[in-house]
Amino acid sequence: MVAAALAGVGGLLFGAWIFPVKLLAAQPVANRSIDETLRIFVDALLPADDLTPAASALEVHTQIVKDAEQDPALKELVSAGCQWLEQSVGSLAALDSDQLERLLQAMSEADWDSGPKNFFYQIRDRAVTYYYADPRAWVGSVINRPPQPMGYPEIINFK
Amino acid sequence: MTHPDVIIIGAGAGGAATAWRLVQQGLNVLIVEAGPRYEPARDYKLHTARWELERFPFKPAAQGQHSFDVNVPLAPQWDALHSWNAVVGRLNRSGERIVADAGYHHVRGVGGSTLHYSGESHRLHPQSMQLRKQFGVGADWPLSYADLEPYYQIAEKLVGVAGSADAGARWRSEPYPLPAHPLCKASRCISDAARSLGMHWQANSRAALSQPYDNRPACNYCGNCSYGCPIGDKGSADVTFIRHALASGHCTIMSDTQVTRLVSNSAGRITGIEITNSKKSISVLEAPIVVLAGGAVETPRLLLNSATKAFSKGLANGNGQVGRNFMDSLTWVSTGMVDTSLDSFKGLPADAICWDYNAPDSIPDVVGGCRLTSATQEIGLTGSINYARRIVPGFGAKFKQDMRASLGHALSVSGFGEMLPNEDTRIDLDPSQRDALGLPLARIRSRLTEADFKRLRFMADKCRGILKAAGTKTLVEEFSTYDYFSAAHVFGSCRMGDNSQDSVVNAFGRAHECENLYITDASIFPSTGGGEAPSLTIFALALRTADHIAGEAVRLKQA
Numbered sequence A: 001m002v003a004a005a006l007a008g009v010g011g012l013l014f015g016a017w018i019f020p021v022k023l024l025a026a027q028p029v030a031n032r033s034i035d036e037t038l039r040i041f042v043d044a045l046l047p048a049d050d051l052t053p054a055a056s057a058l059e060v061h062t063q064i065v066k067d068a069e070q071d072p073a074l075k076e077l078v079s080a081g082c083q084w085l086e087q088s089v090g091s092l093a094a095l096d097s098d099q100l101e102r103l104l105q106a107m108s109e110a111d112w113d114s115g116p117k118n119f120f121y122q123i124r125d126r127a128v129t130y131y132y133a134d135p136r137a138w139v140g141s142v143i144n145r146p147p148q149p150m151g152y153p154e155i156i157n158f159k
Numbered sequence B: 001m002t003h004p005d006v007i008i009i010g011a012g013a014g015g016a017a018t019a020w021r022l023v024q025q026g027l028n029v030l031i032v033e034a035g036p037r038y039e040p041a042r043d044y045k046l047h048t049a050r051w052e053l054e055r056f057p058f059k060p061a062a063q064g065q066h067s068f069d070v071n072v073p074l075a076p077q078w079d080a081l082h083s084w085n086a087v088v089g090r091l092n093r094s095g096e097r098i099v100a101d102a103g104y105h106h107v108r109g110v111g112g113s114t115l116h117y118s119g120e121s122h123r124l125h126p127q128s129m130q131l132r133k134q135f136g137v138g139a140d141w142p143l144s145y146a147d148l149e150p151y152y153q154i155a156e157k158l159v160g161v162a163g164s165a166d167a168g169a170r171w172r173s174e175p176y177p178l179p180a181h182p183l184c185k186a187s188r189c190i191s192d193a194a195r196s197l198g199m200h201w202q203a204n205s206r207a208a209l210s211q212p213y214d215n216r217p218a219c220n221y222c223g224n225c226s227y228g229c230p231i232g233d234k235g236s237a238d239v240t241f242i243r244h245a246l247a248s249g250h251c252t253i254m255s256d257t258q259v260t261r262l263v264s265n266s267a268g269r270i271t272g273i274e275i276t277n278s279k280k281s282i283s284v285l286e287a288p289i290v291v292l293a294g295g296a297v298e299t300p301r302l303l304l305n306s307a308t309k310a311f312s313k314g315l316a317n318g319n320g321q322v323g324r325n326f327m328d329s330l331t332w333v334s335t336g337m338v339d340t341s342l343d344s345f346k347g348l349p350a351d352a353i354c355w356d357y358n359a360p361d362s363i364p365d366v367v368g369g370c371r372l373t374s375a376t377q378e379i380g381l382t383g384s385i386n387y388a389r390r391i392v393p394g395f396g397a398k399f400k401q402d403m404r405a406s407l408g409h410a411l412s413v414s415g416f417g418e419m420l421p422n423e424d425t426r427i428d429l430d431p432s433q434r435d436a437l438g439l440p441l442a443r444i445r446s447r448l449t450e451a452d453f454k455r456l457r458f459m460a461d462k463c464r465g466i467l468k469a470a471g472t473k474t475l476v477e478e479f480s481t482y483d484y485f486s487a488a489h490v491f492g493s494c495r496m497g498d499n500s501q502d503s504v505v506n507a508f509g510r511a512h513e514c515e516n517l518y519i520t521d522a523s524i525f526p527s528t529g530g531g532e533a534p535s536l537t538i539f540a541l542a543l544r545t546a547d548h549i550a551g552e553a554v555r556l557k558q559a
């Protein structure tokens, strides 16, 4: 079923998926399922590779959930977004990586007024922020330590 | 201190410089500052893993509240000036000009907004001080560059400004106290590209030490001055003027204490200042002379909130000029990506500058110039988080690879331009919004004019042209004050002048209507200059006013 829905992901997105998140009935989504959906979502945004861990290994999803506890607008967005994902594609855990990628791609290309785009953008923004605030995400990058105390005195002596 | 000779309200650029100069002359000074103290090594976060997340660490009460009236429909004919980036696309989709972040970027604290500043240290172009006389617009300064020059020298020495011998129109009686900083790789690339277009770029003059100086270490080129310099080489007011003023034993600072009202008699003499501390206890302090240095937003607010029966429009405001002539920041910045890494996250922010278009008559069709600066570090492209949030789009494995391949490749050029006063841009009191103490908030009203759009377009063309010449194939971000109100440099709301009908203070910063009230912050600027950073001029003006006050204090003591 899920696979079938995702087979035509673009069409689905630009048909039924364009609606403001606010219009979703505010049915409470179980916290456990929000955690799980967000975990899979942030790992699709920032998967593990040879050098660095996946977002969830750095607790990125739990930090977003914590933020949402303090911020009612974010809480509504997270809850509505996770609910919408469950209703639209079922459990994210059932999707393979290609399917997840196509889902995220479609969300990222949706209209800015739509819930999916808003959810994608807000979660991506927070996820990359928390991810790259953790030194474990810096491995293999040229920026691999805080700017101080060493600074970069070599930059004025280059040839 | 029970009987100060002078009370100074605000420990920012203007208040700090005033205090230092007054204590040098043996006066006892009490500074009352609304915000907290910062301890650079302890409070700034550049040595921690979360440095980019923390940015400038605002403590509670380190930011004031304001309201805004800036939301006017965007002029469609100038739409090419809108802000955008590679991650989000168009940043402001509302169709109106809106407030970016805090809008008025400032710090309440001992050191004021200089705690957060980058530390560019500029003298004004002499011609910018005579816009009315020479070009028929804006207002003239009631003093000349020559009057300020000795004070520029003193300020540069105290702060430890590093600059080049290439003074251009800003003639100097002595060289800078410290040699200019060598340019970082990114700035050399920009300078070389600009030279190929016939422009002249040079080392910027910077309040950052190029050598150890005054018991402060040299800059180590970490690239993040505006997040707070933990090693203390950046010449913010706390580690320069305030440190020396406190060492004199003649200066006391009352931090976390807001002045809520100036108390005056029917002749307009300030008889006391009403203060409220963090525990909300209220008291009144007295001194023969009061100096107001709250910045160009809070200074007019305090005057307007100090209305009495005799001064029903607010203090020093008989002519209705308090809050008028406010000028904010006209800014453009373009960023592109170069193929070969320039390690552009390393280096002193804004280390290179171009003054070619800075004179008031150097942009076609408009009065008022601009300057161009190398801006990659200054706009925060110094860490992975900013790259990921703003200029490297996408997600997934490819995004992570793109991130690694992009760091150090961003190259940014910015323009800051002149803003002339206009009728609709001003500070007034918000009719409905109040702070926690029940006082009306300052309302910041800002409108751009056709001339501002033209200056923005000019700066955009120059920035894009330089980036193209530098080899960037794609632009990834542009930010402009066309569609955002975003001001770190604010001026003019209590301007100085010889004519008491169209100004608030005289050439020595003394209020026309209150003989013992002086103002020494950026609110007294009659014009902004062609994009010059204001702090050095605020320092110089404050030192000059302090010398005048010292003379007055002696006269008052003898009387």
Ligand SMILES: Cc1cc2nc3c(=O)[nH]c(=O)nc-3n(C[C@H](O)[C@H](O)[C@H](O)COP(=O)(O)OP(=O)(O)OC[C@H]3O[C@@H](n4cnc5c(N)ncnc54)[C@H](O)[C@@H]3O)c2cc1C
Residues within 6 Å of the ligand: B009, B010, B011, B012, B013, B014, B015, B032, B033, B034, B035, B105, B106, B107, B108, B109, B110, B111, B112, B113, B114, B116, B117, B118, B119, B120, B121, B122, B226, B257, B258, B259, B260, B293, B294, B295, B296, B298, B299, B302, B488, B489, B490, B520, B521, B522, B523, B533, B534, B535, B536, B538
């Ligand atoms: C991010 C950033 C970067 C900048 N970069 C540069 C730069 O590179 N070069 C440059 O020259 N300038 C720069 N600036 C601007 C510069 O910091 C300001 O122009 C300058 O500090 C203004 O000085 P001021 O004395 O007018 O006000 P401020 O420095 O803002 O000081 C005002 C002080 O008064 C206090 N105060 C206000 N009202 C009251 C009250 N009622 N009671 C008690 N205290 C009160 C405030 O808390 C504050 O501490 C930058 C600013 C920012 C925010």
Ligand code: SF4
Residues within 6 Å of the ligand: A151, B208, B209, B218, B219, B220, B221, B222, B223, B224, B225, B226, B228, B229, B230, B231, B232, B233, B234, B347, B348, B349
């Ligand atoms: S670049 Fe220099 S002045 Fe700026 S914060 Fe780093 S060490 Fe301090």
